[in-house]
Amino acid sequence: MFGSYRCMQRISFCSKTLANSQHLFVNFSSTKPLVISNKSTPHRSSCRSFHTAENRHGKVVPFLLADIGEGIREVVIKEWFVVEGTHVEQFDRICEVQSDKASVTITSRYDGRITKRHYNIDDTALVGDPLLEIELSKGEVDQVDDVNGSKVTEQLQSELPSNPISEKVLPRENNLGKVLATPAVRRIASEYKIQLGDVVGTGKDGRVMKEDVLNYVNKAIPGRSPPAAPAPSQPQVSTMSKPVNQQQFDTAVGEDTVIILQGIKKAMVKSMTEALSIPHFGYYDEVNMTELVKLRKELKKSPMLGEVQFTYMPVMIKATSLALKDYPVLNSSLIGEDKVLQKAAHNIGFAMDSPDGLIVPNIKDVQNLSILEIAIELDRIVKLGQQRKLGQDDITGGTFSLSNIGSIGGTYAKPVILPPQAAIGALGKIQALPRYDEDDNLVKQYIMKVSWSADHRIVEGALMARFSNLWRSYLENPSTLILHMK
Numbered sequence: 001m002f003g004s005y006r007c008m009q010r011i012s013f014c015s016k017t018l019a020n021s022q023h024l025f026v027n028f029s030s031t032k033p034l035v036i037s038n039k040s041t042p043h044r045s046s047c048r049s050f051h052t053a054e055n056r057h058g059k060v061v062p063f064l065l066a067d068i069g070e071g072i073r074e075v076v077i078k079e080w081f082v083v084e085g086t087h088v089e090q091f092d093r094i095c096e097v098q099s100d101k102a103s104v105t106i107t108s109r110y111d112g113r114i115t116k117r118h119y120n121i122d123d124t125a126l127v128g129d130p131l132l133e134i135e136l137s138k139g140e141v142d143q144v145d146d147v148n149g150s151k152v153t154e155q156l157q158s159e160l161p162s163n164p165i166s167e168k169v170l171p172r173e174n175n176l177g178k179v180l181a182t183p184a185v186r187r188i189a190s191e192y193k194i195q196l197g198d199v200v201g202t203g204k205d206g207r208v209m210k211e212d213v214l215n216y217v218n219k220a221i222p223g224r225s226p227p228a229a230p231a232p233s234q235p236q237v238s239t240m241s242k243p244v245n246q247q248q249f250d251t252a253v254g255e256d257t258v259i260i261l262q263g264i265k266k267a268m269v270k271s272m273t274e275a276l277s278i279p280h281f282g283y284y285d286e287v288n289m290t291e292l293v294k295l296r297k298e299l300k301k302s303p304m305l306g307e308v309q310f311t312y313m314p315v316m317i318k319a320t321s322l323a324l325k326d327y328p329v330l331n332s333s334l335i336g337e338d339k340v341l342q343k344a345a346h347n348i349g350f351a352m353d354s355p356d357g358l359i360v361p362n363i364k365d366v367q368n369l370s371i372l373e374i375a376i377e378l379d380r381i382v383k384l385g386q387q388r389k390l391g392q393d394d395i396t397g398g399t400f401s402l403s404n405i406g407s408i409g410g411t412y413a414k415p416v417i418l419p420p421q422a423a424i425g426a427l428g429k430i431q432a433l434p435r436y437d438e439d440d441n442l443v444k445q446y447i448m449k450v451s452w453s454a455d456h457r458i459v460e461g462a463l464m465a466r467f468s469n470l471w472r473s474y475l476e477n478p479s480t481l482i483l484h485m486k
Contacts, residue, residue: 058137060115062130063094065106072099072263074126077119086114088134090184090210095131098392104263111137111182180207188213218258264357274419281456282414283464287472289430289446295478304372313350313404314375315481316427319474320400321346321366322484327467329458331399333420340458349398349418350378353408354385360418361390362398370485402427411449422458426451 065075075097082094088108095106116133119125179196181189185208189196192213199216201208261269292315300310324331324346332342349362361381363374384390400421405413406429413426428449435445450472454464474481 058112058135060133060135061110063109063132063134065097065125065127065129065131067127072127074124075099075104077121077123077125078103079121080117082114082117082132084114084116088112088114090182091187092184097125099263103267103392106131108134110134111184113137180205181209185210185213192217264354264359268358271418272416275416278417278419279456280414280417280453281459281461281464283452283454283461283468284412285450285452285468285472287448287450288435288476289448292475292478293430293446305375308375308379310375311378312430313402314371314378315478316402316475317348317350317363317366317374317378318369318371318481319471320348320402320425322474322481323467323471324400325367326470327463329463330423330454330467332422332458333399334422334455334458343399345397345399347397347399349401349421351401351403352382352385355388359385359390359395360398360401361385361394362401364393364397371481400424406430406448413451415451415453417453417455421455423452423454423464426453 076099077095078098079096080094081092081096082088088094089111090108092108093105094108097104097106112134114132115135118130118132125131179199180201180203181196186196188210189199189208194213194216196208196213199208199212202212203209289312292312296310296312296315299305302310328342329340331346332340335341345364346366347362347364348366349360351358351360363369363377363381366374369377381390381394384394398418398421401415401418401424403413403415403424403426405426409429410426411428411431413428415424415426417424428451430446430448432444433447434442435447437443450468452464452468474484
């Protein structure tokens with residue numbers, strides 16, 4: 001009761017003060033009056049007897065969509081992780097965006113509160129435009145000098161001591177004896193096992209910033225700086241002089257470089273790390289491609305192809321789908337530890353080398369397509385991949401994959417399964433090799449090596465062998481494909 005009474009007294013006093021003057025606002029949580037503008041101010045009061053949100057007087061700044069690399073100029077907003085009013089810290093997730101070839105999670109660069117979002121789901125945002133407005137926390141206002149995209153490195157260089165060798169600036173400590181840093185920065189330091197007291201703080205009052213920790217890490221990497229030349233007065237390790245030729249080339253080879261992985265390369269790190277949890281089983285075989293080589297020469301002349309380049313890949317993809325009908329477990333995904341999801345659709349993926357790295361788009365519903373339709377779809381996807389214009393549907397939903405290493409020159413390989421798929425095949429180059437025919441005559445044959453990898457948790461070795469034998473029979477006798485097509 002006493003607390004409520006005191007609060008009502010303060011509210012009454014605050015109202016009288018506002019009525020008498022538009023220039024002064026008394027904040028009861030602080031003994032100092034704050035000068036405000038002549039504009040009308042919402043009536044606010046603070047009372048220690050009630051739980052109220054902390055009054056914020058932070059600067060509202062635009063959160064710009066930074067360059068996410070790989071030549072991307074625009075992205076589509078796929079998912080928001082924040083709403084207006086959400087409080088975020090550095091590295092908290094803001095939204096998920098989709099470029100023309102990969103999805104990227106945008107994280108916060110500041111501590112503060114979201115005041116406005118500029119885009120809805122499926123809207124297109126341009127690099128450099130504001131994604132949202134954010135009201136900076138009190139500690140962030142003095143740390144952000146240029147919110148419109150100035151180079152952070154130039155800002156840091158201007159704040160670092162001019163002579164770091166003879167002069168070391170240690171982070172200031174607050175009255176509790178702790179180094180000033182946000183929880184996000186402390187988390188980074190903990191991950192790298194760094195004592196914040198050893199890091200030079202460049203923020204206000206010696207606050208340790210994210211960039212300070214990262215710069216400290218980079219300097220701690222062995223080989224980051226070329227070795228300094230020994231002083232003339234320093235004694236030599238050996239009295240034997242080096243040959244003239246050795247002295248001429250005994251120089252530093254340069255500095256190590258830290259490369260930030262983004263886009264497809266970053267996604268590859270994630271998927272390959274997940275693949276480590278799959279027990280891979282390998283199976284290798286060879287396929288006599290002689291009859292298919294002859295058939296392709298004839299089909300290449302067909303006017304039905306138009307401008308589509310007909311390769312062996314459409315036939316291999318169709319043969320894979322036909323074999324999957326007899327062995328559907330290879331077109332499955334493991335769910336938990338006791339369930340297997342057998343996919344009805346044969347969405348056959350194929351690895352291709354794009355300008356941005358390895359991507360594995362897929363052709364949907366191969367079981368319903370002819371070889372000609374597969375060839376047309378394959379040609380479309382390859383062209384879009386080279387132009388960085390693949391859509392989300394083209395790169396997601398794959399159920400089985402093939403990797404044509406032979407187009408580069410390989411024969412055998414150990415392909416890595418793409419989670420959550422259960423198998424993948426690597427196709428070697430087609431070689432003209434000597435083989436014996438049915439009459440024991442040594443003849444020239446076109447041979448292709450194939451390497452399979454399967455998830456041994458759900459695929460047995462005998463099943464993989466039977467699948468490979470059936471798949472091989474379709475390629476060695478391509479005329480039989482006609483009998484199995486609808």
